[in-house]
Amino acid sequence: xxxxxxxxxxxxxxxxxxxxxxxxxxxxxxxxxxxxxxxxxxxxxxxxxxxxxxxxxxxxxxxxxxxxxxxxxxxxxxxxxxxxxxxxxxxxxxxxxxxxxxxxxxxxxxxxx
Amino acid sequence: xxxxxxxxxxxxxxxxxxxxxxxxxxxxxxxxxxxxxxxxxxxxxxxxxxxxxxxxxxxxxxxxxxxxxxxxxxxxxxxxxxxxxxxxxxxxxxxxxxxxxxxxxxxxxxxxxx
Numbered sequence: 001x002x003x004x005x006x007x008x009x010x011x012x013x014x015x016x017x018x019x020x021x022x023x024x025x026x027x028x029x030x031x032x033x034x035x036x037x038x039x040x041x042x043x044x045x046x047x048x049x050x051x052x053x054x055x056x057x058x059x060x061x062x063x064x065x066x067x068x069x070x071x072x073x074x075x076x077x078x079x080x081x082x083x084x085x086x087x088x089x090x091x092x093x094x095x096x097x098x099x100x101x102x103x104x105x106x107x108x109x110x111x112x113x
Numbered sequence: 114x115x116x117x118x119x120x121x122x123x124x125x126x127x128x129x130x131x132x133x134x135x136x137x138x139x140x141x142x143x144x145x146x147x148x149x150x151x152x153x154x155x156x157x158x159x160x161x162x163x164x165x166x167x168x169x170x171x172x173x174x175x176x177x178x179x180x181x182x183x184x185x186x187x188x189x190x191x192x193x194x195x196x197x198x199x200x201x202x203x204x205x206x207x208x209x210x211x212x213x214x215x216x217x218x219x220x221x222x223x224x225x226x227x
């Protein structure tokens with residue numbers, strides 16, 4: 001089974017802090033994704049990566065950056081956390097780019113005070 | 114703009130009755146279509162997908178979905194609901210290309226009463 005793990009289930013940070021969310025997948029997938037999930041808005045894509053050191057902006061990249069130095073690891077960085085970034089963050093991976101199943105991690109619930 | 118709509122925030126069904134969770138899409142070309150389910154305190158799990166071929170797709174846990182190109186819909190169905198089906202369901206669409214960006218709907222909470 002594909003396993004996608006995220007570094008924390010719950011995280012509480014203060015406004016202005018730099019926040020790192022880590023995601024690791026164990027199936028040698030090419031593609032990795034970061035989403036945020038908010039009630040009534042579904043999942044919105046923040047960034048995705050289709051190869052090591054490659055990244056593409058999603059629908060809501062403002063205030064976020066990403067890093068993919070190794071194939072199995074995809075990090076989401078909040079350079080200066082703000083209260084409107086309080087959300088559930090979901091990481092996912094897939095082998096193929098088109099028409100392939102995405103496998104999701106359990107999520108990180110981030111609260112910014 | 115590309116979009117996926119789930120018109121019902123919540124669907125309530127009695128156990129044993131058939132259920133339908135609606136999804137319509139506005140995506141160019143011949144999109145790939147997906148259903149995912151999220152149980153409490155867990156990440157999303159894949160249920161089923163439509164790529165091409167038969168309009169009726171069968172997936173996990175007895176769920177199926179019907180693709181209707183003329184109505185641009187991909188409704189999720191199950192003949193007999195279980196209490197354990199209670200969860201949050203997401204429909205998603207992806208353009209039929211090498212692009213890996215998937216568009217998700219806003220989600221429908223399915224509640225099955227005993």
